Structure formats: structure tokens, C-alpha cells
Amino acid sequence: MRGGRHSSTNTRRGAGHEKQRSGKMKRITTVSILAAGIILGTLSAGARAEDNGVVKGKVIFKGDAEKYKRTTLDTSKDANCKKSKDKIGSYEVILNKKSDPITVQNVLVSIKEGLGDKKGTPKTDTVKLSQHGCEYTPHMIALMEGQTLKVVNEDDTNHNIHFLPKKNEEFNFSQPKKDPDAGKDLKLVAEPVFKIKCDVHPWMGAHVAVFNHPFFSVTGEAGTFEIKGLPPGKYVVEAWHETFGTQTMNVEIGTGATVEKDFTFEPK
Numbered sequence: 001m002r003g004g005r006h007s008s009t010n011t012r013r014g015a016g017h018e019k020q021r022s023g024k025m026k027r028i029t030t031v032s033i034l035a036a037g038i039i040l041g042t043l044s045a046g047a048r049a050e051d052n053g054v055v056k057g058k059v060i061f062k063g064d065a066e067k068y069k070r071t072t073l074d075t076s077k078d079a080n081c082k083k084s085k086d087k088i089g090s091y092e093v094i095l096n097k098k099s100d101p102i103t104v105q106n107v108l109v110s111i112k113e114g115l116g117d118k119k120g121t122p123k124t125d126t127v128k129l130s131q132h133g134c135e136y137t138p139h140m141i142a143l144m145e146g147q148t149l150k151v152v153n154e155d156d157t158n159h160n161i162h163f164l165p166k167k168n169e170e171f172n173f174s175q176p177k178k179d180p181d182a183g184k185d186l187k188l189v190a191e192p193v194f195k196i197k198c199d200v201h202p203w204m205g206a207h208v209a210v211f212n213h214p215f216f217s218v219t220g221e222a223g224t225f226e227i228k229g230l231p232p233g234k235y236v237v238e239a240w241h242e243t244f245g246t247q248t249m250n251v252e253i254g255t256g257a258t259v260e261k262d263f264t265f266e267p268k
Contacts (some may be wrong), residue, residue, distance in 0.1 A: 032038050057260050059262070081133075103224070105237050106218065108193065112214040112236045122228055127148070134157070141208045152179060161198065188210045
């Protein structure tokens with residue numbers, strides 16, 4: 001009987017040890033699977049990090065540049081504007097005539113087609129729209145949905161900011177003079193280019209475009225653009241200008257490759 005009880009006890013102990021070993025093996029297996037998942041995830045993230053394609057180039061003007069001289073705008077309606085800046089030039093067309101070939105400023109270049117569900121890294125920095133010298137700076141604003149657009153008044157005169165969108169709220173508010181720090185923070189949803197104007201100063205105007213991806217660029221004084229971080233693929237790239245209209249071109253980008261393509265606006 002003693003031997004029987006001892007044998008029974010050993011059997012129970014053996015079963016208990018077997019369960020413990022089984023539990024340990026399950027935990028080891030689970031940990032191994034998780035570790036493998038983390039490694040695969042890391043490798044996948046690394047592969048995605050390598051997909052850092054770039055499309056860049058210039059926006060070229062071809063034609064009679066003398067037809068697009070900047071005109072001096074009449075600011076006599078507000079003595080404070082005239083005092084802060086004696087001459088204000090038109091913004092519809094700004095050409096960089098010092099470059100060869102001549103290039104165009106304030107052109108919005110963006111990926112129009114080909115992204116699918118590729119959204120890229122969201123931009124979180126604040127975009128600033130400044131009223132300085134009775135002008136909007138920058139004249140062409142591009143940002144992502146969810147980014148903050150801060151509108152500030154650096155002038156010694158009151159301004160009125162009037163948004164003219166189709167999807168976003170039609171913001172229309174006054175801003176007191178010398179309000180560079182407080183400003184007004186706005187959140188916008190994705191929408192193609194729309195206009196901003198000042199109801200107090202009719203010569204003031206700007207444009208805004210809001211994207212649901214980070215693949216866009218605006219040409220500056222050099223007339224160049226650069227869109228980074230693109231996964232490999234075939235894309236339609238679009239260039240928009242308030243006077244010259246819209247152009248598109250097809251590009252194919254390999255993994256981590258840089259593609260250089262130029263747009264040319266040749267007005268009739």
C-alpha cells in the first residue's frame with residue numbers, strides 16, 4: 001500500500017512537472033513568436049525607411065517675360081500701409097529673371113495620383129501666415145490636414161482675414177494691429193487650392209491648399225521644388241499656378257531613387 005501511494009504520488013508529481021514543462025514551452029513559443037514579429041516588424045520598417053524616393057526639379061517660364069512685369073499696387077487707402085512699405089508689387093506672376101532659364105515662383109507642386117493608401121509621415125509643425133507690410137507672406141500656403149495654421153498681424157494697422165473655401169469653414173475675422181505673438185490658430189480639412197483675401201485692403205491676397213498626405217512643395221525664389229519620402233511607384237505629379245494654370249507629368253520612382261523633372265509654363 002505504501003508503495004502504491006508512493007507510486008500514485010510520483011505519478012501526480014510527474015503530471016505536475018509535465019504541465020509546468022508544457023507551460024514553459026508555451027511561454028517560450030509565445031515569446032519566440034513575439035520576438036520574431038518584432039524582428040520582422042523592424043525589418044519591414046527598415047525596408048520602408050529605405051523607400052525614400054525624391055522627385056525634384058524647376059518650374060520654367062518660356063515666353064515674353066516683359067509681359068509679366070510686377071506692377072506697383074495702390075496702397076493709398078491705408079496710410080499705415082504706405083508708411084510700413086512704400087511699394088507693394090503684384091503677386092499674380094513672379095518670375096526669377098536672373099536665372100537661366102527663367103523660373104516661376106509660388107507654384108504648388110504635389111503628387112496627384114499613385115499614392116493609394118500611402119500617407120507618409122504626418123506633418124505636425126505649425127504653418128505661419130503673416131500679414132507684414134500689408135502683404136500676405138507666404139503668398140502660396142501648403143499644409144497637411146491636422147496641421148495648425150497660425151495667422152498673425154505684424155503691421156501697425158488692423159487687418160481682416162477672409163477665407164473663401166468650398167469644404168472648410170469660411171473664416172472671416174478681424175485682427176488688431178501688432179498681434180504677432182497671439183495670432184489665431186486654425187485647423188483645416190483637406191481641400192484643393194482656395195483663396196484668402198483682406199476685406200480692408202483689396203490688394204492683399206493669398207492661396208491655401210490642404211492635403212491628406214505630405215508629398216507637396218511650393219517653389220520659392222529659385223523656382224525649384226522637391227518632394228521627399230516617396231515609396232517606389234508610378235505617380236502623376238501636378239503643378240498649379242494661379243495665372244498659368246495646371247500641368248501634370250508622369251514619373252516612376254525606384255526604391256530610394258531621385259528623379260529630376262522640370263515643368264515648363266509657356267503662356268500663349
